[in-house]
Every structure is written in C-alpha cells, then in structure tokens.
Amino acid sequence: MRLFSTILLLSAAVTATALAQGVTSPFTVAESGRxxxxxxxxxxxxxxxxxxxxxxxxxxxQCAVQQGGDLTIRAQKPGTAILDGVACEQKAALVLRGRSSTVDGLIFQNLRVPDGNGAGIRLESGNLTVSNSLFRNSEEGILTGDAPGNSISIDKSTFRHLGRCDRDLACAHGIYVGRYGSLTVTRSRFDQGDGGHYLKTRTPRVTITDNSFDDSAGRLTNYMIDLSNGASGTISGNEMVQGRDKDNYSAFITVAPEGREQDSTNLSIANNSASFVPGLQRNSSFVANFTGDAVKIGPNRLAGGIKITDRR
Structure with a gap:
C-alpha cells in the first residue's frame, strides 16, 4: 500500500506542470473563494x-511564511502541487510559525541553503499535521525548533533522498524534530537517504508505527530512528532494511545517544522487523541504549547478525 501511494504521487507529479499552464492565480482561499x-x-x-x-x-x-493563525495548505489533487527549489529566509519552502499548520498532498523538492539545512518545512511554533506528502532531493525534509506544549503528526508521507553530513557543517536528517511535546509518525516511508539519520527527534513522547525504513540505496547514512535524549511511547510495526553504504551501521534505533533528558522506561519497541540488504553480512544492534533505563523491548523479527540490544 505504501509503495502504491508513492507511485501515485510520483505519477501525478510528472503531469503537474502541464496541468498548471494557463493558471495565473493557482492559490485559492477556500473560505473566501479568492x-x-x-x-x-x-x-x-x-x-x-x-x-x-x-x-x-x-x-x-515559490516559498511562503506563516506568521500566525491556523493554516491548512492542501493540494487540490494529492501529488500534483510541487514547491520546487526556493527557500524563504534561507530556511525552507514553508516556514511555519502560527498556532497550527496542516499540509496535505504537497511535494517539496530541491531545497538547499548555505547552512546545509534546506528543508521542505521549517516549523518554528504551533502544532503541525502532515499527510499524503512527498519530501525529496533536499537537505532535510522537516526541521523544527522547540515547542514543548505542541505536537507533530505525520501520516502517509514519503521522505526520499534527504540528509547530508558534509561541508564541515552539522548533519541534516530526513526528519529532525526538536524539543516538541510529542511526535507521531505513521504509515510513512523513508528511503535513499544521503546522510544523517532517517528520523531524529528530541520529543519526550513518540508514536512511530507502521512505517518503512528502506536504506538499501542509502549513502553514508546513520540510524533509522534516533531518540536523541530518550523518550517514552511506542515504536511498533516498522520494517527496517539496512544498506551497505553506512557512515554508522552499529545500530538501527538509539536511545539517548546525546544525553538522557527523558525517562525511557515507558518506551515500548515491539513487532518490528530489521534486516540487511540481501548478501550483506555484518553485526549490528537493533536498539542501542545509552541509558540505564529498562526499555521495554518485546518480540521483533531480527535477521542474523543483529542483536536485540546493547548498553553503551
């Protein structure tokens, strides 16, 4: 189903430019009709x-900045509206600092900026909901600041050819969420990473379920899921395949590698699968725990060479 959804997005994107010909005012406020x-x-x-x-x-x-309010940006047809190559404030195609923001059905691509964090979305405040969207060929998909009272939800979206660790700059990642209150990522796909982690978060609560992390065509990538300061919540139903070209292949999931700020004893990691690309033999850990917290690791399907957990 995730593969089919991605194909639909890509097919729609191919025809998007042709469909736009002759449309001089393509952005309509639904409530006013203007x-x-x-x-x-x-x-x-x-x-x-x-x-x-x-x-x-x-x-x-084009790019745009939200300064306030509760904003929804929705493609009339998912996968046909593309924001291509322009970053506002040298940050992102969308810079969001309102009360809440919803993005549905958009494609973000070719975002690069001098500090190496060119993103589809830069979230600076408020709640964020993203669905049916594609982030590709950029330095970062979604990058956020800190907002402990707010939440982020991502569903049915694809993150492709993102991340970097070059130019003597701090690494960029597929998704990098700061100290928000909670993060939910469901039914989404991460693949073909170009460096950094696929999903990095500092939120104290996470729900990461039913996603695909396909690193088979990744280049110089690191972890699939990096819980930088620990977290509680659920990681379940995810499929993870580690590729050959890794900057760090020592773990699939990490807990507090940058220092423990959250108690992770109520973190449950179960019913996931982890493997290597065909023909690859190496040793790795499914969960690398940098704390003394007793993370709840239930049954997971692990390929040979992958140990359940280690304490670092």
Missing part, C-alpha cells in the same frame, strides 16, 4: 485567522 498568484499572498490573506489554501496542480518556484 485566488492569488503567490502562496505567500494567499497565506497573508488568512492572517491570524483560520483558513485553507487550495493549491492548483503545478510546479511552483
């Missing part, structure tokens, strides 16, 4: 209120 030439103008029209911007099919060399 259309705008730029996404930024449509978002400004909503201001500190609540509203939805509908995006017509097309590839747009």
């Amino acid at each position: 259309s705008y030439a730029t996404l930024g103008d449509a978002i400004k029209a909503i201001g500190n209120g609540r509203g939805t911007v509908l995006v017509a099919p097309g590839s747009y060399a």
Whole structure:
C-alpha cells in the first residue's frame, strides 16, 4: 500500500506542470473563494485567522511564511502541487510559525541553503499535521525548533533522498524534530537517504508505527530512528532494511545517544522487523541504549547478525 501511494504521487507529479499552464492565480482561499498568484499572498490573506489554501496542480518556484493563525495548505489533487527549489529566509519552502499548520498532498523538492539545512518545512511554533506528502532531493525534509506544549503528526508521507553530513557543517536528517511535546509518525516511508539519520527527534513522547525504513540505496547514512535524549511511547510495526553504504551501521534505533533528558522506561519497541540488504553480512544492534533505563523491548523479527540490544 505504501509503495502504491508513492507511485501515485510520483505519477501525478510528472503531469503537474502541464496541468498548471494557463493558471495565473493557482492559490485559492477556500473560505473566501479568492485566488492569488503567490502562496505567500494567499497565506497573508488568512492572517491570524483560520483558513485553507487550495493549491492548483503545478510546479511552483515559490516559498511562503506563516506568521500566525491556523493554516491548512492542501493540494487540490494529492501529488500534483510541487514547491520546487526556493527557500524563504534561507530556511525552507514553508516556514511555519502560527498556532497550527496542516499540509496535505504537497511535494517539496530541491531545497538547499548555505547552512546545509534546506528543508521542505521549517516549523518554528504551533502544532503541525502532515499527510499524503512527498519530501525529496533536499537537505532535510522537516526541521523544527522547540515547542514543548505542541505536537507533530505525520501520516502517509514519503521522505526520499534527504540528509547530508558534509561541508564541515552539522548533519541534516530526513526528519529532525526538536524539543516538541510529542511526535507521531505513521504509515510513512523513508528511503535513499544521503546522510544523517532517517528520523531524529528530541520529543519526550513518540508514536512511530507502521512505517518503512528502506536504506538499501542509502549513502553514508546513520540510524533509522534516533531518540536523541530518550523518550517514552511506542515504536511498533516498522520494517527496517539496512544498506551497505553506512557512515554508522552499529545500530538501527538509539536511545539517548546525546544525553538522557527523558525517562525511557515507558518506551515500548515491539513487532518490528530489521534486516540487511540481501548478501550483506555484518553485526549490528537493533536498539542501542545509552541509558540505564529498562526499555521495554518485546518480540521483533531480527535477521542474523543483529542483536536485540546493547548498553553503551
């Protein structure tokens, strides 16, 4: 199902530019019916209120900043609206600092900035919900600041050809969530990483379920899931395949490798699968625990050479 969804997104993207020809005001505020030439103008029209911007099919060399309010940005048809290669404030295609933000059905691609953190979305405040979206060929998919009172939810989305660890800069990752209150990632796909971790978070609570982490075509990647400071919650139903070209292949999941800030005794890791690409033989750990917390590791399907856990 995840593969089928990704194919639909990619197929739709191929025709998006052609569909946009002749559309001079492709960004419509649903509540007013008014259309705008730029996404930024449509978002400004909503201001500190609540509203939805509908995006017509097309590839747009645009970016936008949300300064307040409760904003939804939704593709009229999932996978046909592309934000391509332009980063606002040298940060991201979307810089979000409102009360809440919802992104549905968009494609973000080709984002690069001088500090190496060019992202599809830079979240600076408020709650975030992302669904049916594709992040590809950029330095980072989603990057956030700290907002302990807020939450992030990601569903049915793909993160492809993201991350980097070069130019003597701090690494970028597929997703990097700071000290938000909670993170939920479900039914999503991570693949073909270009460095860093696929999913890195400092949130104290996580729900990471029913995702695919396919590192078979990754390059110089690190961990699948990095709980940088520990966390409680659930990691379940995920499929993980480790590739050959790794910067660090010593673990699939890490708990507090950058220092324990959260109690991880209520972290449950069960019913996942972990393996290597065919023909690869090496030793790794499924869970590397950098704390003395007794993480609850239930039954998981692990290939030969992968030990359940180790204390580091």
